Amino acid sequence: MIRATSNLPLATTVTGSLPRPHWFTENLSGRPFSVAMTTIGFREQYSDALAVFISDQDRAGLDILVDGDARFDSDVAGRSWFGYVTERLNGVGAPDLRPQPLASNRDKVAGDILFEVMETRLPPTVIGKVSRRNLEYARLWKSAQRYSKKPVKFGAISAQLLEAVMSNTFYKDRRELVMDLSIALNEEYHELADAGCPIIQLEEPCLHETAGIHEDPILTTDFYVSAFNREIAGLRAKTEVWCHTCWGSPAAQRVEHKKHSYAASLPYLDRLDVDVITFETADNDGADFADIGRIVSKDKKIAIGVVSHRELQVERPEEIADLIRRALKHIAPERLILSTDCGFGRQGMSRMHAFFKMVSIVRGANMVRRELGLDEVTIPAADSRFSLMAGGV
Secondary structure, three states, rough: OOOOOOOOEEEEEEOOOOOOOOOOOOOOOOOOOHHHHOOHHHHHHHHHEEEEEEEHHHHHOOOEEEOOOOOOOOHHHHHHHHHHHOOOOOEEEEEOOOOEEEOOOOOOOOOOHHHHHHHHHOEEEEEEEEEEOOOOOOHHHHHHHOOOOOEEEEEEEEEHHHHHOOEEEEOHHHHHOOOOHHHHHHHHHHHHHHHHEEEEEEOOOOOOOOOOOOOOOOOOOHHHHHHHHHOOOOOOOOOOEEEOOOOOOHHHHHOOOOOOOOOHHHHOOOOOOEEEEEOOOOOOOOHHHHHHHHHHOOOOOOEEEEOOOOOOOOOOOOHHHHHHHHHHHOOOHHHEEEOOOOOOOOOOOOHHHHHHHHHHHHHHHHHHHHHHHHOOOOOOHHHEEEHOOOOOO
């Protein structure tokens, strides 16, 4: 149910991951979060990193905040996005250096950056019935939410994408594995929602990267819709549920040879039992706006990426405002959320780049808010009174 963004037309946020501070050198390294938090070094660095992430987003003026994916280890191209979950489920063996069952649709040969990334993924093997163990999502969210009165969104990888990267020696039916993963994660999400988390974001269902691109005869798009809806079953009665989609972020790379359209997957995405669907639209300059506005049901909100996680050039507020105006031709302002194409972490960019991209999102949003007669948001980072140079430049 739409609660957190119910009265926030043109609400601003980011996808999830933020660049780790250089001094944040501690890692979970497979430990349960609550165990790691008993050690002085990890607790201090983790807590300080959360404070920095929340403070930066507040200074940028964002409406909906994230924990920056602080739980993930400092690893190559975001391995922990997968590894955090697979290391904390029953029925999953140790990671091993082997080819990942599903990599990307681009070149998988030496000399390609994603080949280098694949060497670090270390996919684990499913050796028994999969069930929930010690993901501790509720504790992770609480650790961040206590730093702000603004809603903190919690995002996590979807069950179906986990299945795609795990070696399987136990389940004869891949569909059964997807469903057991979905059930385990659903239990975790309900504990998170019961703890008060205002927004739960499930990331990357295997729909937009399969529909019209690579159709699997077993794990069909129809099955993926059913599996995703099983994973989030009952959640909308408790919290606002988002589905994030993008075209890749490991080391800020696209996982396809070329830019693809969402058009073929939109009818399937619209069948997901969610409140908000996010789309990567900065990278393709809003090419899918008309289809998104036409196909996605009016009871859903739409989050569009207005800055790219693949470009170090910080988008000008005027560029962002123009993209928003073009989106508004197809999507009503009360349904529109402004975000990033994907996360800024996973070896994507520096903290400075990420921070000023966040500031630009809100500056661009304020330009359009002014035109629509909506209240503008205060941006502390853009207040010249606090400049260290008297009188500006």
